Amino acid sequence: MKVSLIIFPGSNCDNDAKIALEKLIKAKVNMVWHKETSLPKTDLIVLPGGFSYGDYLRPGSIASKSHILFDIIKNGKKGTPILGICNGFQILTEAKLLPGTLTRNIQLKFICENTYLRVVNNDTIFSSRYNNNEIINIPIAHHDGNYFAPDHTINELEDSNRIIFKYCDKDGFVTKTTNPNGSINNIAGIVNDSKNILGMMPHPERAYDPLTKNIDGTKVFTSLLDIIL
Amino acid sequence: MSDYSEIEIKTSDKKAEDLGLTKSEYQKIKKILNREPNFTELCIFSAMWSEHCSYKSSKKWLKTMNFQNSSVICGPGENAGVIDIGNGLAAVFKMESHNHPSYIDPYQGAATGVGGILRDVFTMGARPIANLNCIRFGDPSHPKTKYLIEGVVAGIGGYGNCVGIPTVGGETYFNENYNNNILVNAMTVGIVSANKIFYSKASGVGNPVIYVGSKTGRDGIHGASMASAEFDQTIESKRPTVQVGDPFTEKLLLEACLELMKSDSIVAIQDMGAAGLTSSSFEMASKGNLGIEINLDKVPQREKNMKAFELMLSESQERMLIVVKKGKEKEAEKVFLKWELPFSIIGRLTDSGNMVLYKSDKIVANLPISPLVSEAPEYDRKWKRSKHYTQNPIKKLEKLDLKKNLIQLISSPNLSSKKWVWQQYDHMVMTNTITGPGSDAAVVRIERSDSALAITTDCNPKYVFGNPKSGSKQAIAESWRNLICVGAKPIAITDCLNFGNPEKPEIMGQIVESIEGIKEATEVLNFPVISGNVSLYNETEGKSILPTPQIGAVGVINDISNIASIIWNENELIYILGKNDIELGCSAFDEIIEKTGISEPPTINLKQEKKVGSFVLNKIQEGLIKTCHDISDGGILIALAEMAINSKIGAKIDHPKLDTTPLEWWFSETQARFIVTIPKNQKAVLEKEAVTQNVPILHLGIVKGNTLQINKEMSISLQDLENHNSSWLPDYMNS
Amino acid sequence: MKAKIFITLKDDVLDPQGKAISKSLKNLGFEGISDVRQGKLIEIKIDNDNKSKVFNEIDNMCKKLLANTVVENYKIEITE
Amino acid sequence: MKAKIFITLKDDVLDPQGKAISKSLKNLGFEGISDVRQGKLIEIKIDNDNKSKVFNEIDNMCKKLLANTVVENYKIEITE
């Protein structure tokens, strides 16, 4: 699989994503600098985590105006799978490829911890190898992961099954107390309406190696193997 | 004032004094120059000869430390120390203080502290892989404490998280002696190919000197002299000297430097830290026995009408000075343009032996480099050995309530969980953190390999106050022990010596004795100091901090399949390795419960440390021991509680011999001890080997259930233990 | 000319920063505070003397970058 | 009454955010921008009708909490 991994000034999970992609799905990873104007031939686009442009103004806002975004938007609309992790998710909302926005965590603090997630919909190319309602454990590390969208957008996301991951407790209950950052409806990851673009705040690329005692993010990547069978 | 009047401004004893130079230092300057310095020159002297840059009070003693073992590639004197870690790789590390700035502006002070130490490490060609931080605050009830914690923690996280370096460990400590003088010590560890290390020694007359990074503003001017002066009420007026950090630019600078280092362009490189352009250019030229010529008009400037002394002393952050080979300017330019960093060729190396500064085509300073460095003041300050307390303060207590005391200790500010702090740090980015904050030492894998580094920071300032020499030995021994706890071979340390005003003989005495202790411990344990920092004048209105020689230590794990952790497993047998004694001087038990006050800290027997530690390390490396924790603050009972909480499994402690021990035994802080657990079927092996090697071993009980139970004395549920341990800090911060 | 841009959160958007400030103010003993909101103030100097042109230019900047209209309102003030 | 507080960085203090915004605006093709600074706008409703008292109260809040006077200036505007 050919992957374009986009690097913005301030990206810092790009190398982690590269290693995960290489190890888990034997991807051939092209590191694409934000100033490029077109992507190489690509089966998957990944926008990695980090602090593009220092998160200045609003996280993802400045990166979403990069040259390379034109081609990413074009590809995304054509159906090329795009995975945005953490800052990548923020960039996707700022670029309007995904609805809503990610605002400051309700506690106003950066938070780094393992969180339980419930796989709400496994009928996407990113989640097909999970079971529906499977409870998984993937770390978050962000200052602005508090998902917000107007009511009608939230309703639409719920009704069309476009919420993929929700924060929950270890038994799978989605409650206020298991919400690490204030996200509406405990939203941790969503897809666009044609379901080829996933944005998620948790970091699956940090959760595949038994040494770090967490492997639950693996299937976000391995699910993608099924798309080019 | 016209642009050059600064060369005309007459200098005087008074001006020199305003800049922190003594009369005799000013005389010396005039002698070196054979004339009066102009104002710019005087400023340069004042920065170079400040305590912070010249180590004038501590140099005499620092020289006596132990800097060598077979792993050391580069000891003190460079931006950071370097050790060989095998497989062609080297680890680069150092610790640095940012105490005064963090008190004035906790967020920016702490943030720029992290930025500074990161640059010290990547300037040597290493990619930073881990940050640690030791933060010490005043009494929690002091009105400023909460505000300072909030800002310092956010600042450390804000900077490190943004640059993308995991913060994997540290210490958080409270004591009223830090009320008006908090400590923020930051440590960075990086990795580099052993044959691709970059140094600051300039060479090659005619080679261009390049400035790269943020533009220069009036930030932190006189920061170096401020860091060397005691606090007083005028602190308000010193405020504008605070520097603002830009972690985003730091990240670009990091990537740009590492990218340029892959080519063959760089001759020497040095970050602009304390005293900015002054000390970086002086150090590079001085190490190369060369002169340097700088055109100050070429320095990228953020503000208008900056004067020569301002450009030379500014401590604007995120800046580097690089000497490249002549003809390689284009290569550098390409990289800096890619990363959109301001840069400029600001000068070149000469053979004059002088530093010559130009501004608007005029010479604004002309100083001989070598005498300025070699004749820098060095003081043999008066010192007084500190008073020693000879006995342990054990009063025979009437009744000791083990459970109540355990709860008091485990929920006390210093022993409670610091999760509230480290949760705000990204400790996982880079995906190599095998063990993060919350254990004895952090374990960070070396990317795409089976080896790892173990890193820890330690210092118990109460011990050091009670006995500077043995307390300092203890700090090193504890860091050594903590590395062993995870299965790492201890290699070397960095230190950050935080003390009060060295002009007072009793403070100077603390410094001298502390260094004596460091020297002895590093020699016996073969655990040399490879880098460090001295922060003096940590006093406010005459009141000094506790002497705090902070130790940061690094060890190597060759095979990550044989590491140990604090996590134990159901049905394993629990042992103490090491000799048990009752020593309660300076203990947490004494501070919180018995309250007899400062006395002699636990004795430290380095030979014993070495014997027990080596045994434990051996058994971890052989794969026999997988669970290990050292006994430190709070003693055995606290260590057991920490293991139970982290493992989410309780223990039944039921050795009959313990029925007759006094209850204080459980809180003794006797050194050189480890708690380990092993599967039942390994019982005979461990016990036999300990006996043959003459390592004291005591069976305590078994890992089991969901309570921590001590004989018939007490029983407490894990849930209660965990609540008592985890709630103090968040409750305090939210109150 | 100089432009000031005031960016505020829309009324129906939760403002945790404002809430935190309000709580701290109350803890400090300030009374009668009923509603605290935190927004941004961006100041831009722009080399152009035509006020209405500048206004349009700034309005454009807001739409393209400075404000996120999903959650934010903005107001522009041109001076000098 | 309602108070608006404008908090800006002191002139000689580095403003990394302003710097990044300015660059991005230039990349987007906006011209003639010479200086971008980002500050904060805080709006507070306060239950008190005495304008000068409110002003003093707010000034106090700024000194004690809202502004970091090490690096920031503030300006108060009382309305209604």
Ligand SMILES: Nc1ncnc2c1ncn2[C@@H]1O[C@H](COP(=O)(O)OP(=O)(O)O)[C@@H](O)[C@H]1O
């Ligand atoms: N400021 C901090 N930053 C990161 N980790 C911290 C900090 N303070 C404490 N910790 C972590 O909390 C744990 C307990 O610290 P401490 O009691 O000092 O450990 P020890 O007694 O083993 O030296 C350690 O793992 C340490 O790394």
Ligand SMILES: [Mg+2]
């Ligand atoms: Mg320990």
